Amino acid sequence: MQKLVTSLLIIFCFQLSLTAQTISSPSDFLGYEIGTQFSRNHQVIDYFKTVQKQIPNQVKLETYGKTNERRGLYLAYISSEENIKNLETIRENNLKNIGLLEGESSADDIAIVWLSYNVHGNEASSSEASMLTLFKLLTEKQEWLKNTIVIIDPSMNPDGRDRYINWYNETASQPYDIDRQASEHNEPWPGGRPNHYLFDLNRDWVWASQVETQQRLEVYNKWMPHVHVDFHEQGINEPYYFAPAAEPFHEVITDWQRDFQTEIGKNHAKYFDAEGWLFFTRERFDLFYPSYGDTYPTFMGAMGMTYEQGGHGMAGLGIFNDEGHVLTLVERLTHHTTSGLSTVEMASKNAKQLNTEFAKFFDNSNLKYKSYVLKGNEDKLNSLKTLLNKHHITFENATTSKVSGMNYATGKQGSLNIDSKALVVHANQPKGKMVKALFEPNAKLSDSLTYDITAWSLPYAYGLEAMASTTKIPSETLLSKKALQKLTDAYGYVSKWNSMDDAQFLAALLKHNFKVRFTEKPFTSNNNKFERGSLIITKGDNKHIKNFLETLNTIAQEQAQHLTQINSGFSQTTPDIGSPDIKLVNKQKVAVLSGEGTSSLSYGEVWHFFEQQLHYPLTSINTDDFGSINLDKYNVLILPNGNYRNVFTEDNMTKLKDWVRAGGKVIAIDGALRSFAGKDGFSLNYKKQEDDVEKKDNLTAYADREREYSNNLITGAIFNAKVDHTHPMAFGYDDNYFTLKLGSTAYSLLDSGYNVAYLNNTKVYSGFAGQNALKSLDQTLVFGEEHMGNGSFIYMVDNTLFRSFWENGKLFLVNSIFMVNNNAYEL
Ligand SMILES: [Zn+2]
Numbered sequence: 001m002q003k004l005v006t007s008l009l010i011i012f013c014f015q016l017s018l019t020a021q022t023i024s025s026p027s028d029f030l031g032y033e034i035g036t037q038f039s040r041n042h043q044v045i046d047y048f049k050t051v052q053k054q055i056p057n058q059v060k061l062e063t064y065g066k067t068n069e070r071r072g073l074y075l076a077y078i079s080s081e082e083n084i085k086n087l088e089t090i091r092e093n094n095l096k097n098i099g100l101l102e103g104e105s106s107a108d109d110i111a112i113v114w115l116s117y118n119v120h121g122n123e124a125s126s127s128e129a130s131m132l133t134l135f136k137l138l139t140e141k142q143e144w145l146k147n148t149i150v151i152i153d154p155s156m157n158p159d160g161r162d163r164y165i166n167w168y169n170e171t172a173s174q175p176y177d178i179d180r181q182a183s184e185h186n187e188p189w190p191g192g193r194p195n196h197y198l199f200d201l202n203r204d205w206v207w208a209s210q211v212e213t214q215q216r217l218e219v220y221n222k223w224m225p226h227v228h229v230d231f232h233e234q235g236i237n238e239p240y241y242f243a244p245a246a247e248p249f250h251e252v253i254t255d256w257q258r259d260f261q262t263e264i265g266k267n268h269a270k271y272f273d274a275e276g277w278l279f280f281t282r283e284r285f286d287l288f289y290p291s292y293g294d295t296y297p298t299f300m301g302a303m304g305m306t307y308e309q310g311g312h313g314m315a316g317l318g319i320f321n322d323e324g325h326v327l328t329l330v331e332r333l334t335h336h337t338t339s340g341l342s343t344v345e346m347a348s349k350n351a352k353q354l355n356t357e358f359a360k361f362f363d364n365s366n367l368k369y370k371s372y373v374l375k376g377n378e379d380k381l382n383s384l385k386t387l388l389n390k391h392h393i394t395f396e397n398a399t400t401s402k403v404s405g406m407n408y409a410t411g412k413q414g415s416l417n418i419d420s421k422a423l424v425v426h427a428n429q430p431k432g433k434m435v436k437a438l439f440e441p442n443a444k445l446s447d448s449l450t451y452d453i454t455a456w457s458l459p460y461a462y463g464l465e466a467m468a469s470t471t472k473i474p475s476e477t478l479l480s481k482k483a484l485q486k487l488t489d490a491y492g493y494v495s496k497w498n499s500m501d502d503a504q505f506l507a508a509l510l511k512h513n514f515k516v517r518f519t520e521k522p523f524t525s526n527n528n529k530f531e532r533g534s535l536i537i538t539k540g541d542n543k544h545i546k547n548f549l550e551t552l553n554t555i556a557q558e559q560a561q562h563l564t565q566i567n568s569g570f571s572q573t574t575p576d577i578g579s580p581d582i583k584l585v586n587k588q589k590v591a592v593l594s595g596e597g598t599s600s601l602s603y604g605e606v607w608h609f610f611e612q613q614l615h616y617p618l619t620s621i622n623t624d625d626f627g628s629i630n631l632d633k634y635n636v637l638i639l640p641n642g643n644y645r646n647v648f649t650e651d652n653m654t655k656l657k658d659w660v661r662a663g664g665k666v667i668a669i670d671g672a673l674r675s676f677a678g679k680d681g682f683s684l685n686y687k688k689q690e691d692d693v694e695k696k697d698n699l700t701a702y703a704d705r706e707r708e709y710s711n712n713l714i715t716g717a718i719f720n721a722k723v724d725h726t727h728p729m730a731f732g733y734d735d736n737y738f739t740l741k742l743g744s745t746a747y748s749l750l751d752s753g754y755n756v757a758y759l760n761n762t763k764v765y766s767g768f769a770g771q772n773a774l775k776s777l778d779q780t781l782v783f784g785e786e787h788m789g790n791g792s793f794i795y796m797v798d799n800t801l802f803r804s805f806w807e808n809g810k811l812f813l814v815n816s817i818f819m820v821n822n823n824a825y826e827l
Contacts, residue, residue, distance in 0.1 A: 022054050023138055026131040034132055035125075035330030036317070038165045041071060041158040044127045048076050048154055051134060057081040058138060058145070065215030068196035071158040073215060078137055078150040083110060090149060091223055097355065098224065098301065098362040099430045100392070111351035113344050114151040114225035114302075119202045119293055121160020122192030122313030123233035124168075125332035130154040132337045141341060144348035151225060157195050157212060164192025164313060176317040178326055180236075187313045190600030197612070198604025199804070202230065203289075203452075205296035206438065207805035208390045209608070220297075221392045226354045227303045227347050230293030231336050233311035236321045239278035240335050241308035242268050245294070246286045248446040252299055252433040253287060256357040260303055260350070268342045277335065288445070289452035290437045291803075299434045301361035303354075307339050364432030371473040372439040373403045375422040376464040379499035383807055384423070384462045393431045396475035398422040405469035408441055408459045409736075411765050416467050424475040441468060442766045453716020453742065455767025456805070460718050460738040463808025487553045490539070490565035492577060494525070497533030498732040500613065500807065503814040505561040506535060506585065507616040512551060515541040516585045517577070518819055520728065524572040528564050533731025533819065535585075536577060538569070585818050591631075592638040593647070595622040602641035602669060605801035613804075614814065623647045631659040636817050639672035641799055648675050657681065661789025667816050670799045673747065683753055683786055684795060687746040687776050710770055714744045717767030721757040721782045728819035729756045729785060729794065732811050738765065739782050739798045740806050744773035746780040747797055753786035757812075783812055785820055792821040 026034040029047050039047075052059040058081055065073040077087060094112060096105035115133065117126040130152055137150060155161055164187070172184040179185075190198050195210055204213045234241065243261040265281050272279050285306050287295050297304030310321070311332045318328040347354060374381065388395055398418050407414035427435050437443065438458050445454055459466035487493060495505060497518070509516050517536040522529060542548050556563055569577040576582075590610070594603045603620075610618035621629055626647055631637065637659075648656065653675075660666055668676065676682045700708045721739045723730050730737075737757055749755045762769075762777045769777075784795045794816045800809025 023135065024050060024054065025135055026128075033330075035128055035328065035333050038124055038168055038317070038329070039128060039131070040165050041127070041155050041162045044131060044154050045072065045074055047131050048074065048134065048152075051138070052076070055138060058084055059134075060084055060087065064219045065211065067157075067159045067212055069159045071162070073156070073158070073212060074154060075219060076134065076152045076154065078134065078145065078152065079148065080142075080145045083145070083149055087149070094224060095222075097359050100224065109147065109352045109355050111148045111227070111347035111354050112151065112223060112225040113148060113227040113229075113347045114153070114220070114223070114297075115229050115231070115340055115343070116153045116156050116293055117231050118154070118161050119156045119230060120193045120200075120232060121157045121162070121195075122164035122187060123231075123311065124161060124164055124192070125233060125309055125311050125329055126231035126336050127155045127161060128329065128333040129231065129336035129340060132333060133340045136337065136341060137344065141344065144344050146348075147351045148344060148348040150344055151223065153216070156216070157201050159196045160192045160194055167192065168316060172316060178318050178320040180314065180319055184316045185314045185319055189596050190604075191313055193313065194600065194604060197608040198600045199608065200601060202232075202293050203291050203803055205293060206291040206391070206456075207803055208387070209804035214390065217390055224300060225297070225302055226358050227343060228293070228297035228305070229340065229343055230304075230306050231340070232306055232308045233315070233332070234308045235312060236310050236315050236319055236327055237323060238308070238310040239280055240272065240310070240339070241280055241283075241285060241306070242339055243303075243305040243307075244282050245305070246283050248286050248288045248450055250288050250290070250295065250299065250437060251444045252437055254357075254361060256360070257298060257303060260357070261305065263350075264303065264305070264343060264346045267346050268339050271338050271342055286450050288443070288450050288454070290434070290456070299437050300431070301358055301433075305343075307336065309335050361433070362430045364428050364430070367427040367432055367436055368470060369405070369436065369440060369468040370427055370471055371469045371475075372425045372427070372435070372459070372466060373398060373405075373416070373418060373422055373469060373473055374425075374459055374462075374464045374466045375416070375418050377498050378421070379501040380462050380464055380807065381421070381423050383500065384458065384464065387458075388425070391431060391434060393425065393435060394429055395423055395425045395478070397478055398424050399474045399476050403467045403469055403473055405467040406441055408457070408466040408468070408765075411441070411763065414467075416465060424473050426472065426475070428472070439468065445768055450715060450768075453740075453767065455716050455718045455740065455765075457718065457766045460766065461740070461806050461808060463738070484557055484560060484562060487549060487556065487563060487565065489549060491568050492536055492538035492566050493552065493563040494528070494530050494566060495535040495537075495561060495563050497531070497535060498811070500810050500814075501559065501561065502535070502732070503614060503811060505555070505559045506814075506818065507614050508555050508559055509535075509537065510585070510587050510616070512545070512555065514545060514552070517541070517582050518585055518731075519575065519582045521575050521581045523575050523582075525566040525568070526564070527572070530564075531732075532726065533728070533815070536582060537563075538577060541584075583822050586635060586822055588635045588817055589619070589633060590616070590636040590638065590817060591619045591621050591634040592640065593623050593626065593642075594620045594640075595624055597623045597644050597647045598640045598642035599671065602799060602801070605799075605804055606638055606640050608804060609801055609810070609813070613810070626652055627655070631655065631664065632662075634664070636665045636667065639666060639668045639675070641670035642672055644672060644675045657788060660791035660793065663790040665792045665794060665816070665821060667794045667796065667813070669796045669801075670742070673795055673797060676793060677747060681788065682793070683751045684781075684784075684793075685748045687748045687780050711772045712744060712770050714741050714769040714773045715767065717741055717769040718765040719759055719777070720761065720763065720765060722760045723757045724754065727754050727756045727785070728822070729754075729783060729812060729815045731815050731819055737782075737808070739809070740802065741769070741798055742802060744770070744776075745797075746776050747795070749779055749781055750784050750786055753784055755781060755784050757782035758784075787821070794820060
């Protein structure tokens with residue numbers, strides 16, 4: 001007996017060492033103890049590739065895309081040999097289980113856990129943790145893999161991660177310096193957090209404006225995991241944070257999701273307690289805004305969670321924090337490894353229940369609003385469809401002519417006449433809770449203290465008329481699109497001007513050196529009425545274009561742009577095509593300020609907008625160089641949101657004003673307006689908040705101060721602005737525009753200048769706005785233009801490019817560039 005036990009033990013040990021021998025540990029592979037150096041992105045990926053080679057029956061690594069800087073994006077599937085063999089069947093079963101795929105699910109009761117690392121590039125401990133997690137799963141935790149598929153995205157934002165690591169590696173001392181004043185703890189602008197275009201990928205899950213998100217969503221929606229964890233880092237003094245999350249929780253979150261988060265949190269606590277590590281739960285990180293790495297999966301039925309380790313771009317390999325502790329990378333990655341493994345353990349132990357409860361989430365027969373009906377500009381409807389497709393949300397066309405329900409335009413019950421082009425999105429579909437979260441006019445907010453914006457309702461963002469109906473609206477499969485007609489010889493061709501598609505069409509024409517006119521007044525020709533902003537391309541203007549008709553036809557086809565032919569310059573109702581009211585579009589040379597002083601997010605939004613949406617050239621100028629550059633090379637200068645105190649010194653302000661007087665145009669966004677408000681020569685002025693606020697604060701108890709303070713805030717709320725659509729900045733708009741207000745800073749109406757859009761009421765259509773903040777909002781500026789000499793200052797109080805999702809606001813910026821104060825023509 002003794003002998004048998006001994007030989008069994010020998011066999012057991014042999015097998016154990018065999019596994020350990022065949023799989024390299026991260027430290028062995030990297031050539032340094034994990035956490036004693038930062039691993040560059042390719043090292044992380046190479047480790048995953050190596051492990052896949054060593055144990056291909058249990059690890060499948062696939063690439064799902066590429067970043068803007070051409071780094072690969074990867075997913076590793078880790079499970080038992082059996083499960084990896086049946087991966088596709090398991091995936092399909094999961095979709096059948098929730099009605100996203102036809103057929104009977106053979107309910108495997110296999111848990112699917114997706115672990116996402118390093119979405120913020122400079123929160124760099126988490127990709128290190130991904131390697132150790134992979135190793136431990138395959139060496140010590142094989143038991144869990146029998147009924148669990150673990151999907152690991154080791155590096156969601158490799159461009160950001162390498163930006164941080166390359167900077168750190170070239171900056172840090174040897175050995176590392178724990179003094180936080182050392183340069184290795186102070187990243188330069190813009191830091192490694194965002195992606196190439198400086199977007200925060202952890203705000204982009206729903207809007208999917210970035211390639212990383214777009215490519216990830218394709219795989220995510222094919223898998224629909226039961227658990228998703230997004231690994232982050234916070235300030236160096238913070239203890240670890242894990243689920244359960246803080247209020248507010250969005251209404252669509254089920255009791256099961258709440259309860260199981262708590263169970264997972266308790267399991268983590270067991271491990272953290274055993275080591276004496278500090279942590280907190282149920283505070284700060286809420287589940288409301290749908291575009292995060294925790295909320296998006298939650299609204300898609302998963303246990304979506306954020307884990308936060310103290311660290312961040314400041315921490316380096318080691319730093320002395322306020323609590324007298326030297327926080328090291330080794331410690332940071334150990335915590336993330338522990339919480340990651342504990343998550344997989346909980347999923348494995350509760351796999352059956354996870355599957356059952358997951359399926360229940362997708363029953364959406366009880367949602368209040370059954371259908372959302374939208375009508376309006378076809379381009380805007382199409383761009384909404386593109387967004388819905390990214391999330392595999394289905395939609396149809398209406399087969400009725402009238403709907404009643406909650407009218408988005410009035411915020412009240414009403415009815416709307418529609419035709420068969422109207423888009424219908426039903427709530428009773430598998431993705432119904434996400435439909436509710438994205439469409440409902442006003443999400444129920446259980447607590448006004450939230451981490452992010454409180455309004456995003458899609459009909460407002462896309463500028464569409466809409467109704468939310470409590471009864472199901474009849475509909476049928478989508479109408480197919482009609483092919484565009486081929487252009488024939490004519491005097492000229494006219495395009496409408498309402499949408500980003502029209503703007504892209506203009507940009508494409510300018511790129512091909514077409515001369516394009518736009519009308520400042522409506523006119524009629526060939527019995528067609530053309531509104532302000534309509535583009536006119538005449539044969540006579542474009543004699544310099546070889547094969548004019550053919551080229552125009554090609555561009556129109558490529559851009560799917562419908563053009564109306566006109567036969568004469570003589571209009572039925574004026575202006576005629578040769579009128580001074582019909583002007584040539586200047587091929588503007590546009591510059592934008594970047595670098596210290598500008599908000600990297602806002603700069604990134606402008607950069608991305610020009611390169612990836614408008615497709616129009618943009619020159620980026622560093623704020624440090626402003627004093628020395630020759631501004632005369634540009635017609636338009638964009639100032640993103642930011643703080644320009646150190647940029648616009650007296651000399652530089654004089655330089656800017658002189659350039660504007662000579663015909664330049666400044667477009668100032670959000671915080672950039674502070675550079676001019678109340679300053680000499682400008683009619684822009686702040687509108688102060690009511691001054692009784694401070695007095696009241698003194699009587700507020702210490703414990704209530706934070707909540708009381710929220711009375712002064714606007715945290716992303718939707719208002720209805722009055723628009724002067726005869727002004728070129730508002731061409732293509734109606735006399736109302738729903739604007740997303742991101743803060744409470746308010747400006748009075750301009751005394752001298754044009755108040756292109758302004759608030760003449762303070763009704764909140766969606767989101768949270770504090771009582772005090774609201775008091776000062778009436779009669780305040782949203783968009784305006786002020787002339788100085790031959791040029792203009794254009795004010796955009798509300799940033800229409802914010803996270804690139806307020807689709808309906810983008811044309812205001814395009815108008816500002818090409819149509820406002822359109823003087824000197826150069827080509
Ligand atoms: Zn983060």
